[in-house]
Amino acid sequence: MTEPTPDPRALDDHAFAVWAAERAGDVLLQVRSESGLTGKELKDAGDAAAQELLARLLAEHRPGDAILSEEATDDRARLDADRVWIIDPLDGTREFSEPPRDDWAVHVALWEATGADGGELTAGAVAQPALGETFSTGAPIAVPPRTSDRPRIAVSRTRPPAFVEALAAEIDAELVPMGSAGVKVMSVVRDLADAYVHAGGQYQWDNAAPVAVARAAGLHCSRVDGSALVYNEAETSLPDLIVCRPELAEQILDFVRRNGTS
Structure with a gap:
């Protein structure tokens, strides 16, 4: 029916x-x-x-x-x-x-x-x-314990950033190529990846809904310098973000502090 x-x-x-x-x-x-x-x-x-x-x-x-x-x-x-x-x-x-x-x-x-x-x-x-x-956000997923031996980082299938490749080498992570920004964030929610780290330029609409869903699921969401992601700003650009399991956040932020994203 x-x-x-x-x-x-x-x-x-x-x-x-x-x-x-x-x-x-x-x-x-x-x-x-x-x-x-x-x-x-x-x-x-x-x-x-x-x-x-x-x-x-x-x-x-x-x-x-x-x-x-x-x-x-x-x-x-x-x-x-x-x-x-x-x-x-x-x-x-x-x-x-x-x-x-x-x-x-x-x-x-x-x-x-x-x-x-x-x-x-x-x-x-x-x-x-x-x-x-x-x-x-109305029916948030409870992200299960990590199922992979190595951390998995979602990256662009066409242009993975060099700094993310360096991050992966340092923390012995696997790079998982896939499409859109929203799909990459949802891959962390779905336990298909453990982190999405991006600094190549985005806009508020690229990550607002994915971040709302990821936060509701209990994931860490921030700019790459650890500051808050702020929306409905006059400047629509919101060029970088980290969405990851909470236990990986400090390790990723420390890498960015030491090495930058260029």
Whole structure:
């Protein structure tokens, strides 16, 4: 029996993030399988379709909230808003354009103001549509004890940073190549990797939802210098981060302090 469609206005923010990310994921799977497009045309069509859907769902069901999206002009009114949805409609366009790869994702996160001290991420969902999985702050995963003998570090499958290769050599870690930023963070949540260390440039939408989910799972999340990851800032760039099992955090941060990331 088909489950009834939920009333999005009745969903709490955690469930709404999941619902919106999964609806965008459904659209992306349809574009991928039915459009007949390939390469850049498929990437562009996926970006556009997922952006249109998420923007429409947020406007309809969360009309008082601001939006920061990779695929839309930055509306600076968000800087004075109490609630801002930070979205990446399609994270990992390269992987999306290479069926049947499943290492691409949809990111939906909510940032809320907390007063004079700024704000924080309060809800988030990362959907991996081709995997049929969605990870969220509403049902956080309890990360199990590490199953690997050697630490595993998630890295780009096309351009792993040299400093991460040096880190891996120092701590005897294995490099695990994979696609999008969200997928790399979720690999730590899923115990497919033990850390994701990045300093090659990202934006708030690349990691807001993944970080929200990773924090809910009890993982360490910070900038590479150990400082906090701050969202809904005027500057959308958020170029580096560490997401890892708590027991690896100090070892990784110490390496960066001694060696830098260049």
